[in-house]
Amino acid sequence: DIQMTQSPSSLSASIGDSVTITCRASQTITSYLNWYQQRPGKAPNLLIYAASNLHDGVPSRFSGSGSGTHFTLTISSLRPEDFATYYCQQSFTTPLSFGQGTKVEVQ
């Protein structure tokens, strides 16, 4: 099974900051990497698929990059609604798997 590891587990930032979250896979997953945002008490929302493609309606301040085993999610110019938990997920093979999450908190 493929293990997904995110770093950091949490980070503090201010409105307007740019933040980067890293996700590493235990083996190559080419570009089959998705990112989700989860606000407290809500279901996750798809942000990015295939490592760098924005899902419909997702603001352009979100961007993703990477391939193989190393991926990043960058949020430029943080807005209040961006304080949430972010998860990466691989779809290279089943069983599908998620990272442990990165909580973006207000500094």
Added chain:
Amino acid sequence: QVTLKESGPVLVKPTETLTLTCTVSGFSLSNTKMGVSWIRQPPGKALEWLARVFSNDEESYTTYLKTRLTISKDTSKSQVVLTMTDMDPLDTATYYCARTFYYGAGSHGPSNLDYWGQGALVTVSS
């Protein structure tokens, strides 16, 4: 408009079998580009993918729960059912169903979870 909604018991006792139903609308379970996955999230913890059923009834399961899980679908009712046997307090979680969309050229390959239900909290306690 694509929607998914989970339904099932709020409380189950240890050793009982949990049956959850996901009722979908806005897409067909026979669409070859789509499937439905179940994902759970214990309170305060991370997301965990459990199982997926594809349009041709092909099933996939997470490795360590494979012996306890069964996923199936009824296309005519637009429903996907997940059963989990021998429930334990550690299975207390919010259970989500999500559409699995295969965005690649074929009917398998890379996918994403593009629409989610609101989630159903299941507590396991005697």
